[in-house]
Amino acid sequence: MKNAVGREIPDNIEGIGKVKPYEGAFKNIGAIEKTKVKVSSKLPNEDKVLSSIRESIIKCGLKDGQTISFHHHLRNGDHVLNMVLKEIDELGIKDITVAASSIFPVHQPLVEYIKKGVVTGIYANYISGPVAEAISLGLLKKPVVMQSHGGRARAIEEGDLHIDVAFIAAPTCDTYGNINGVDGRAACGSLGYAIPDAMYADKVVAITDNLVDYPACPIEISQEYVDYVVKVDSIGDPNGIVSGTTKITKDPVGLKIAKMAAQVIKASGLLKDGFSFQTGAGGTSLAVAAYLRDMMKKENIKGSFASGGVTGYIVEMFEEGLFDSIFDVQCFDLKAIESYRNDKRHQGMSASMYGNPHNKGCVVNNLDVMILGATEIDTDFNVNVTTGSNGIIMGGSGGHNDTAAGSKLSIVVTQLTKGRLPIVVDKVTTVTTPGETIDVLVTERGIAVNPNRKDLIEKLKGTNLPIVTIDELKKTAEELTGVPEKVEFDDKIVGVVEYRDGTIIDVLKKVK
Amino acid sequence: MKLRRSMLFMPGNNPGMLQNAGILGADSVILDLEDAVALTEKDSARILVRNAIKTLRFYNSEIVVRVNPLSTEFGYEDVKEIAQVKPDAIMVPKATEEDIEGVDKILCEIEEKMGFEKGSIKLFPLIETAYGLENVYTIIEASKRVTGVLLGAEDLTNDLGIKRTKKGKEIFYARSKVATSCRALGVDAIDTPFTDLDDREAFIKDIKKAKSIGMTGKAAINPRQIDTIHDVFAPSEEEIEYAQRVLEKMEEAKRDGLGVFSLDGKMVDAPIINRAKTTIEKAKLAGLI
Numbered sequence: 057m058k059n060a061v062g063r064e065i066p067d068n069i070e071g072i073g074k075v076k077p078y079e080g081a082f083k084n085i086g087a088i089e090k091t092k093v094k095v096s097s098k099l100p101n102e103d104k105v106l107s108s109i110r111e112s113i114i115k116c117g118l119k120d121g122q123t124i125s126f127h128h129h130l131r132n133g134d135h136v137l138n139m140v141l142k143e144i145d146e147l148g149i150k151d152i153t154v155a156a157s158s159i160f161p162v163h164q165p166l167v168e169y170i171k172k173g174v175v176t177g178i179y180a181n182y183i184s185g186p187v188a189e190a191i192s193l194g195l196l197k198k199p200v201v202m203q204s205h206g207g208r209a210r211a212i213e214e215g216d217l218h219i220d221v222a223f224i225a226a227p228t229c230d231t232y233g234n235i236n237g238v239d240g241r242a243a244c245g246s247l248g249y250a251i252p253d254a255m256y257a258d259k260v261v262a263i264t265d266n267l268v269d270y271p272a273c274p275i276e277i278s279q280e281y282v283d284y285v286v287k288v289d290s291i292g293d294p295n296g297i298v299s300g301t302t303k304i305t306k307d308p309v310g311l312k313i314a315k316m317a318a319q320v321i322k323a324s325g326l327l328k329d330g331f332s333f334q335t336g337a338g339g340t341s342l343a344v345a346a347y348l349r350d351m352m353k354k355e356n357i358k359g360s361f362a363s364g365g366v367t368g369y370i371v372e373m374f375e376e377g378l379f380d381s382i383f384d385v386q387c388f389d390l391k392a393i394e395s396y397r398n399d400k401r402h403q404g405m406s407a408s409m410y411g412n413p414h415n416k417g418c419v420v421n422n423l424d425v426m427i428l429g430a431t432e433i434d435t436d437f438n439v440n441v442t443t444g445s446n447g448i449i450m451g452g453s454g455g456h457n458d459t460a461a462g463s464k465l466s467i468v469v470t471q472l473t474k475g476r477l478p479i480v481v482d483k484v485t486t487v488t489t490p491g492e493t494i495d496v497l498v499t500e501r502g503i504a505v506n507p508n509r510k511d512l513i514e515k516l517k518g519t520n521l522p523i524v525t526i527d528e529l530k531k532t533a534e535e536l537t538g539v540p541e542k543v544e545f546d547d548k549i550v551g552v553v554e555y556r557d558g559t560i561i562d563v564l565k566k567v568k
Numbered sequence: 569m570k571l572r573r574s575m576l577f578m579p580g581n582n583p584g585m586l587q588n589a590g591i592l593g594a595d596s597v598i599l600d601l602e603d604a605v606a607l608t609e610k611d612s613a614r615i616l617v618r619n620a621i622k623t624l625r626f627y628n629s630e631i632v633v634r635v636n637p638l639s640t641e642f643g644y645e646d647v648k649e650i651a652q653v654k655p656d657a658i659m660v661p662k663a664t665e666e667d668i669e670g671v672d673k674i675l676c677e678i679e680e681k682m683g684f685e686k687g688s689i690k691l692f693p694l695i696e697t698a699y700g701l702e703n704v705y706t707i708i709e710a711s712k713r714v715t716g717v718l719l720g721a722e723d724l725t726n727d728l729g730i731k732r733t734k735k736g737k738e739i740f741y742a743r744s745k746v747a748t749s750c751r752a753l754g755v756d757a758i759d760t761p762f763t764d765l766d767d768r769e770a771f772i773k774d775i776k777k778a779k780s781i782g783m784t785g786k787a788a789i790n791p792r793q794i795d796t797i798h799d800v801f802a803p804s805e806e807e808i809e810y811a812q813r814v815l816e817k818m819e820e821a822k823r824d825g826l827g828v829f830s831l832d833g834k835m836v837d838a839p840i841i842n843r844a845k846t847t848i849e850k851a852k853l854a855g856l857i
Contacts, residue, residue: 308791309588500591501625520855532625536587 061438061487063562069549071177071198076559081461081493084557088414091215094258096283105231105285109263110143112284113221116259118144121151122220125257127250128158128182129225129386130242133296136225136263138165139288145174153177153198155217157208157249157407158454161185162296170195179217181205182452191550192448194566200449200551202442202488202564205249205385206411206418206458207556212252213408213415216558222257224250224282225291229264230272233282237387238274238397240266242292245387245396246366247276251406254281265291276404299389304346304369305339309471309500314343316521317427317469317498322351323519324465324512326424331359333379334420334459335427337367337388340469344427345369352378363410363419364455366402371395374402383419385410385455411458413556420455420462428456428494430468432484435526437491437506439468440484442553445477447543447567449551453488458556460493465512472499477540478533480526485543487562488553501532544568571595571853572716572756573785573801574794575632579604581613583620590626592791593798598632601646602661610642614649621653632692634659638667647671651678651689657715662723663693663700668710675713687713692758696720697727701742705749716756718787719746722763734770736777747782759783765790775800802854803847811844811851818844 059065059077068074098104106112118124124144126137137156142165144152152175159166159178164186169175171190176197181204183191191200203211211217224247227240237247242265254260254277262277267287305311321327321344333348335341346369352359353376362370363383368391374382375395382402387393395402411420420426431451432440439460444450460466470479480497495512497504504526505513516523524532544567551564576594578585580601589597599620605613621631633655635646639662647658651674658675660667668691675689691713695704701724708714721739725732732738743759750757759778762771775786775797786797803811814831818841821829829836851857 306792308592311792312591312593500588501627535625 059559059561061436061490061561063487065560065563066549069199069552069563072201072552075552078490078555078559078561081490084559085413088214090213091218091256093256096259104233104282105267105287109139109286109288110147112261112286113140113143113147113149115284116221116261118149118221120149123153123155123177123218125219125222125253126154126156127224127247127253128156128160129237129244129247129249130292130297131158132160132162133242133293134160134162134225135290135292136223137163139263140223141166141169141174145169145172150174151176153179155179155219157205158182158452159184159187163187167195173197179203179208180452181208182454183449184451188449192564192567194546194548194550196550199549200564202452202551202553204411204453204457204556205407205455206413206420207453207554207558209252209406209408209410209412210414210556211554211558212256213412214558219253219257221259221261222250222253223261223263224254224277226262226264227291228266228268228272229262229285230268230270231285232270233262233279233285234270234272234275235262235264235277235282236272236274237276238393240264242266242290242294242297243393244297245393246384246404248385248405248410249407250277252408259283261286263288263291265289298387298393303339304343307339310340311343312500313469313471313498314340315347316503317344317467318347318351319519319521320467320496320498320503320516321348321425321465323515323521325515326465327351327357329358331357332361332363332422332424333359334362334364334423334425334463335370336429337365338429341427341429342367342369344469345373349373349378361422363405363423364459366392366396368392371402383410411455411462411556413458413461418458418462420459423459423463424465426459426463426466428460428466428468428489430470430479432479432481433468433470433494433497434481434484434491435530437494437497437526438484438487439489439491439494440486442488443486443564445540445543447485447545447565449564453553457489457493460489461556465495466493467496467498468494469498472501472529472533473537476537478530478537480530480533482530486553486564490555490561497526497529499529502529504529570630571850572630572758574788574797575718575758575785576788576791576794577604577761580617580633581605581609583616586616586620587624589620590624590629592794594629594788594791594794595785596630596632597626598634598659598787600634601642602634602636610636614646618649618653621650621655630656632657632659634661634694637661638670644674647674648678651675652682654682654684654689657690657692659692659694659718661694661720662697663695663707665703665707665710668693668707668714672711672713689713690715692716692718694718694720695746696723698724701745704746705752708749708753708755714755716758717746717750718758719743719760719783721760734764734767736774740781743778743781743783750784751782756784757782759786761787761789762793763789765792768796771796772800798854802856803851807847808851808857811847814840814844815848
C-alpha cells in the first residue's frame with residue numbers, strides 16, 4: 057500500500073511484522089496507553105555495586121533474543137556499547153537487538169557481532185560509519201528501525217520498543233545508582249536521551265568510571281530506576297565526546313544562506329519578545345543564530361528559550377540575556393556542559409519531554425523557529441537526512457522530524473548543490489521528514505516556501521528576498537549539475553523509517 | 569541607476585568560486601585573469617572564465633573581467649576571447665590612454681562581428697602607476713566606454729617607491745585625484761581593496777575615508793567584505809530622512825506654485841533636490857526603503 061507521502065509500504069515486513077503506514081503528521085495524536093514497567097525492588101542494605109560488566113549481564117539474566125539499550129551522549133567517544141557487546145559475545149548470548157539512541161563510527165566492532173549473529177536487530181535514531189554501511193549492504197538479520205528522538209521515547213513508553221536491559225554510560229554515579237553527566241572525566245552534560253531507557257527498561261545497569269560516595273549531586277537519573285552499578289576504567293574518550301568550541305562557518309555561501317534564513321525569520325513576525333529557537337551545531341545552522349543574535353540585540357528582543365542539542369554559541373546568547381532559559385537534551389561542547397552544570401535556568405529535558413508526540417505536550421510544540429539541514433529535499437518538501445546519494449545510511453532523523461512537526465516555522469538551510477549533486481530533487485531517496493511539516497527551504501540561489509504556508513508567502517512578498525518555487529530551485533540545481541542517475545536498489549528491505557508517531561514513513565532497501 | 573558600491577575579485581582559475589560568484593551579493597564581480605592566475609594557467613583560466621560567463625548565472629552582479637596587462641602576450645588575447653561572450657565590462661590593468669584606445673577598437677570590431685549593441689561592453693581602467701594617476705582624466709576620456717576607474721594602491725605605491733600602510737595617508741593624493749577626475753567626467757571611482765581581513769574596525773575606517781574623499785565604491789578581495797562596504801556606502805538613516813523631507817517639501821511647493829522653498833530655515837535649490845533624489849534611489853536599490 058502507499059502511505060501518505062506516496063511511498064510503497066508492504067503490509068508485513070519480515071522481522072518487523074504488521075506495518076502501520078504513515079497517515080499524516082498529526083493523524084495519530086490522542087489517547088494512548090503507556091506500558092507497564094517491571095521493577096525488581098531492593099531490600100535495605102542490598103548492595104548495587106557489581107564487579108564487572110559480565111557480572112551485571114548475568115545478574116540481569118540477559119537471554120538470547122532480548123533487547124539491550126544504550127544512549128549516545130558519549131557520541132564518537134563511547135566505549136560502553138563495545139564493552140558490553142564483547143562480554144555478551146563471550147558469554148555466548150545470541151540474537152540480541154541493540155536499541156542505541158545513535159550509533160557512530162567508534163562502534164565498528166558491532167559489524168563483527170552482526171556477522172556472527174550476536175546482534176540481529178538494531179533500533180537507532182541516527183547511524184553513521186561502518187555499522188550503517190553494513191546494514192545497507194544487508195548484513196543485519198532483521199530490518200533496522202530508524203526512529204526519531206521523540207519517536208524513540210514514545211516507542212519505549214508505549215511498549216513498542218521493550219528494553220530488557222538498559223546499559224547507561226554514567227559520567228558520574230554513586231554507589232546506589234544516582235547518576236549525573238556533569239562531572240567526571242567523561243562529562244557530557246545533559247543525559248536526556250537515557251531517561252526513557254532508565255524509566256522503562258526491565259533492568260538498568262549504570263556503567264561509570266567515576267564512582268562516588270552516596271549521594272551524588274546533582275542527580276539526573278535517580279536510584280529508583282537503577283538496578284546495578286559497575287565501575288570500569290573508562291566509559292569514553294573525552295576527545296570524541298565533546299568538541300572544545302563549536303564554530304560558525306566562514307564559507308561565504310553558508311553565510312549568505314544563514315543571513316537569508318534570519319531575514320525569513322524576521323519577516324515571519326515571530327522574532328519578538330518571547331521568541332523561541334532551536335538550531336543545529338553545523339556551521340550554517342549556527343550562523344543563523346549569529347545573524348539572529350545581531351538582530352535581537354539591535355531591536356532589544358528577549359527570547360523565552362532556546363532548545364535542543366546545545367552549543368556554546370547558544371549559551372553565549374543565553375548569557376547575554378537574549379534567551380530566558382535553555383532546554384537541553386544534549387550538550388555539544390564544554391561551554392554548554394559548564395553552563396548546564398552551573399545555571400539553573402539552563403534546564404535538562406528528557407527525550408520524551410523534548411519530542412514525544414504522545415505525551416501531554418513536548419517542548420518542540422512550544423518552538424517558534426527550527427533550523428534544519430537536508431541531504432535531499434524534494435518538490436513536495438519531503439526531506440531525507442537518513443541516506444546519502446549512494447543510497448547508504450549516513451544519518452537519521454535525530455530530532456529532525458520532531459522539531460519540524462512541532463515548530464511554528466521550520467526552515468531547511470542547505471546549499472543547492474553539494475559535491476556536484478543537486479540537493480532539490482523530484483523524489484527523495486528516503487523520506488525522513490514529511491513535507492507537510494517543512495515550511496521554508498533557503499538556498500544560496502533562492503528561497504522556496506511550502507505552498508501550504510500562504511500566510512508566510514504573503515509576508516515574504518513585502519521583502520527583497522529571492523522567493524521562487526521549489527520547482528524553479530530544482531531546475532536551477534539541475535542547470536548546474538545535470539540530472540544524476542538514480543541509485544539502484546535490491547528488493548530486500550534492510551530497514552524501516554519510523555515516523556515519530558510509530559507509523560512507517562519509508563523503507564530502506566539493500567544497495568546493489 | 570545601478571549601484572556599484574562593491575566590486576568583488578574572484579580568481580579566474582577556480583571553478584568552485586566562479587560558480588558561486590554571482591550569489592555573494594556584490595554589485596560587481598571581477599573575474600580575474602591577471603594576478604590571481606599563475607603564468608602556466610593563463611590560457612586555461614581564460615577558457616574557464618569565458619565558459620563561466622557563457623553558462624552560469626550571475627544574478628544581479630555586474631560581470632567585469634580583469635584581463636592581463638596589454639603589454640604582455642596574454643592581454644589582447646584575453647580581450648579578444650572574453651569580449652565574444654559579452655561581459656558587462658573589461659578591466660584594463662596599468663591602463664594608459666593608448667591601452668584604452670586599443671581595447672576600444674577591438675571591442676568595436678567584436679561587437680560588430682557578433683551583432684552586439686555598439687559600445688555595450690564597458691571599460692574599467694585600473695589606475696596603478698604614477699603615469700596612470702597623473703593622466704587619469706585623459707585615460708577616462710580615451711573612450712566613451714569607460715564607466716569607472718579602479719584605484720590599485722598596492723602597485724601604485726610600489727611604482728612610487730613608497731610604503732603602503734593600513735592608515736593609507738600615502739594614497740590620500742591618489743584617492744583625491746581619481747575621485748575628482750571621475751566626478752568631473754561622471755564615472756564611478758572605485759577604491760583600492762583593504763587586505764587585512766581580520767581588522768574589521770580598520771576596514772570600516774578605510775572605507776569611510778575613501779567615501780569622504782569622494783570615492784563611490786570599493787573593491788573587495790573576500791566575500792565577507794561585501795556587507796561592510798554596502799553598509800558604509802548606503803545612505804544613512806538621517807540622509808534618507810532628510811532626502812524624504814526635501815522631496816515632500818518640493819511637492820508641497822509645487823502644489824503651492826512656489827519655485828524656490830526653504831527647509832529648516834535653509835534655501836533648497838536644484839543641487840539639493842538632485843542629491844535627495846539620488847539618495848532615495850540609492851536607498852531603494854539597497855533595500856533600505
